Amino acid sequence: MRPIGTATRGTTNPNRLRRMDRWIAATHGPALRRAGSPVAVDLGYGAAPWTAVELLERLRTAEPRTAVVGIEISPERVAAAQPYAREGLTFRHGGFEIPLSERPSLIRAANVLRQYDEGEVAGVWRRLCERLAPDGLLVEGTCDEIGRRHVWVALGPEGPRTVTFATRLGSLDRPSDLAERLPKALIHRNVPGERVHAFLRDFDRAWAAAAPYASLGARQRWITAVRALSGDWPLTDGVRRWRQGEVTVAWEALEPRGW
Numbered sequence: 567m568r569p570i571g572t573a574t575r576g577t578t579n580p581n582r583l584r585r586m587d588r589w590i591a592a593t594h595g596p597a598l599r600r601a602g603s604p605v606a607v608d609l610g611y612g613a614a615p616w617t618a619v620e621l622l623e624r625l626r627t628a629e630p631r632t633a634v635v636g637i638e639i640s641p642e643r644v645a646a647a648q649p650y651a652r653e654g655l656t657f658r659h660g661g662f663e664i665p666l667s668e669r670p671s672l673i674r675a676a677n678v679l680r681q682y683d684e685g686e687v688a689g690v691w692r693r694l695c696e697r698l699a700p701d702g703l704l705v706e707g708t709c710d711e712i713g714r715r716h717v718w719v720a721l722g723p724e725g726p727r728t729v730t731f732a733t734r735l736g737s738l739d740r741p742s743d744l745a746e747r748l749p750k751a752l753i754h755r756n757v758p759g760e761r762v763h764a765f766l767r768d769f770d771r772a773w774a775a776a777a778p779y780a781s782l783g784a785r786q787r788w789i790t791a792v793r794a795l796s797g798d799w800p801l802t803d804g805v806r807r808w809r810q811g812e813v814t815v816a817w818e819a820l821e822p823r824g825w
Contacts, residue, residue, distance in 0.1 A: 569639045569661035570693070574678055576613030576643065582713040583617050583676050585732040587624040589812060590672065590705060593720075595628030597701045598671055604632045606672035607664060609694075611636045615647035615657065621674065622655050635666060662693050669699040675706045676718070679750045687751045688825070691721060698723045708747045717747045719817065726817040728802050729762075735784035735811045741769035741791070755822045762820045769795055785809060 598604040606625055608618040618636035625632040636657040638644050647657040658665060664673065673694050679687055694704050700723060707718025707730075714734040720727050729752070731744050738744075745756045745766055752762050769791065776790040789808045795801065800816040807814065 571661035573640045578612035580616045591628040598629035601671045604671040607670045608636045609675040610678040664697040673704045730814040732812045742766040
């Protein structure tokens with residue numbers, strides 16, 4: 567079967583996806599531990615396999631039995647990654663069809679859909695969600711080149727569940743700076759009348775109101791702003807995650823109009 571999809575630019579850097587990996591290990595770890603033989607897919611890992619290598623290391627802190635399969639649509643990238651294969655880490659040629667006999671417990675697709683049209687996203691999501699194990703998770707999102715700012719959508723077999731905003735707080739001027747890293751499903755919806763625009767507007771206002779806490783550090787200002795935001799928006803996490811420079815919102819609250 568010919569792989570489904572097109573090759574990405576392949577840009578990658580070590581530690582680029584650490585924020586996403588940290589969140590996956592913390593929130594999806596229990597599901598990995600329940601799985602009989604947990605398999606995670608790093609879809610579209612790029613020109614070098616650093617993200618797949620790191621994903622294995624980080625997920626094994628949550629469940630030591632986890633295996634990772636790096637999948638790339640470029641045969642040359644698959645060949646180049648083979649020297650890094652080891653116990654629990656393999657590389658395979660493929661695309662959105664996910665060419666595995668088993669259903670993975672996790673599919674991570676970072677910086678893959680950014681090159682696609684917005685109208686293609688829902689179809690790709692459906693295809694990938696259909697490949698998940700019953701307790702599986704798809705995490706799809708975008709980050710900057712060194713992983714300081716990242717936004718991702720988490721989906722189960724039934725579809726999208728949440729949107730997470732994550733940042734290195736010392737690099738943040740205001741929360742709406744994260745808008746440039748919105749996933750393809752949301753990035754063109756950051757305009758008046760759309761929910762994600764209203765969310766970022768309210769986040770900026772809460773951040774401004776929390777300015778007196780800046781003397782205690784960016785983390786305390788972030789926590790104060792997020793706590794204020796929780797009064798009007800359905801946040802699904804708590805202070806433990808907020809301290810990491812994260813906040814997670816129910817998908818329904820940010821879903822594009824007419825989605």
